[in-house]
Amino acid sequence: MKESDLYLPLKRFLESQAYDVKGEIQDCDVLAVRGGEAPVVVELKLSFNLNVVLQAVERLALTPKVYIGIFGQCRILRRRRRQIIKMLRMLGLGLVAIDPDVEVGSVDVLLDPGEYRPRRSKQRQERLLGEFMRLVGDPNLGGTEKRKGIMTAYRQRALAIARFLQQNGPTKASHVAQTLREPKARDILYSNVYGWFDRSSIGIYELSPRGKQEIPHWRDNA
Numbered sequence: 001m002k003e004s005d006l007y008l009p010l011k012r013f014l015e016s017q018a019y020d021v022k023g024e025i026q027d028c029d030v031l032a033v034r035g036g037e038a039p040v041v042v043e044l045k046l047s048f049n050l051n052v053v054l055q056a057v058e059r060l061a062l063t064p065k066v067y068i069g070i071f072g073q074c075r076i077l078r079r080r081r082r083q084i085i086k087m088l089r090m091l092g093l094g095l096v097a098i099d100p101d102v103e104v105g106s107v108d109v110l111l112d113p114g115e116y117r118p119r120r121s122k123q124r125q126e127r128l129l130g131e132f133m134r135l136v137g138d139p140n141l142g143g144t145e146k147r148k149g150i151m152t153a154y155r156q157r158a159l160a161i162a163r164f165l166q167q168n169g170p171t172k173a174s175h176v177a178q179t180l181r182e183p184k185a186r187d188i189l190y191s192n193v194y195g196w197f198d199r200s201s202i203g204i205y206e207l208s209p210r211g212k213q214e215i216p217h218w219r220d221n222a
Contacts, residue, residue, distance in 0.1 A: 001071065003029070003044045006098040010042060010069055013107035028059060030069070042067045042096065047074040048084055056093050064092065065113055072097035072108060085111050151218070158188050162196045162207060162215050170206040 010030060011021045019032035019040065030042035041059045045052040048070050059066045068088065070077060077084065077097065088095050088111055095111040134153035160180055165171060177185035189197050189205045196211030207215070 001046060001100070003046055005100045006044045006046075006069055006071060009098050009100050010044075010096065010107055014040070028062070038063045038065050040065045040067065042069045044069045044098075046071045048076050053088075053091070053093075057091060060092065065094070066092075067094035067096050067109075067113065069096040069098050072099040072106070073101075081110070089114070149218075154188075155194070155218075157182060157184065158194060158196065159215065159218055161185055161188055162211050165197070165205060165207045166212070166215060170200045170204050172203050173205060174203070176205070 007023055007030065011023070014021045014030075014032045017034070019034045021030065021032045023030055025031040028041045029044040030040075032040040032042070034040075039062070041056075041063055043052050043055045043059065043066070045068065048068070052068050052070070056066050056068050085095060092113055092115060093111075094109070094113040097108040097110055099106045099108075131153055135151070136153075136156055139151040139156075161176055161182065164176055164180060173186045173189050176189070177183060182188075189199075194211075194214070196208055196214065197205045198208040200206050
């Protein structure tokens with residue numbers, strides 16, 4: 001399939017809305033004009049990528065009605081449609097999915113260009129700043145791969161408890177909480193999010209085999 005295969009279905013779609021349509025006008029893949037309205041520019045690509053975004057942003061100097069037209073079955077659109085639409089909305093661009101494989105072709109307008117006004121989430125901002133304040137020091141290198149493990153405030157607290165058990169052996173949760181001045185010690189031990197703790201008897205916890213193996217890994221990150 002070629003990018004030009006997307007042109008005719010899109011042309012028919014725009015013409016059905018009373019646009020005059022021509023291809024390849026001064027580096028614009030598609031230019032559509034209707035009366036005295038601002039012209040519509042569409043940049044065609046078989047898949048969504050940075051190059052087409054940069055091209056579309058350049059076309060905003062010509063008109064506020066700029067769309068990216070891509071093959072509707074491309075993999076990245078199927079997998080990351082929501083994120084793509086969000087990004088293009090922020091840039092003031094539109095998005096059109098084109099399927100030339102059906103008999104007459106199909107065009108689906110996923111997003112129209114427009115001014116972006118983000119909705120602020122006070123709750124998410126408070127969680128963000130709360131984690132910042134609870135995290136002791138700066139244990140993570142910015143850009144670290146998440147799958148390798150990130151030090152969070154919760155993990156720091158769990159580590160403190162794990163190291164206490166490593167040094168003192170099986171201990172009552174209440175004693176851990178009192179000694180470490182950690183009011184959430186019981187909850188952390190009971191939840192056992194990382195699998196580091198074993199309950200040896202009622203209210204008494206010790207370090208699990210997994211804890212013994214993983215705690216040294218975090219020694220330099222605390």
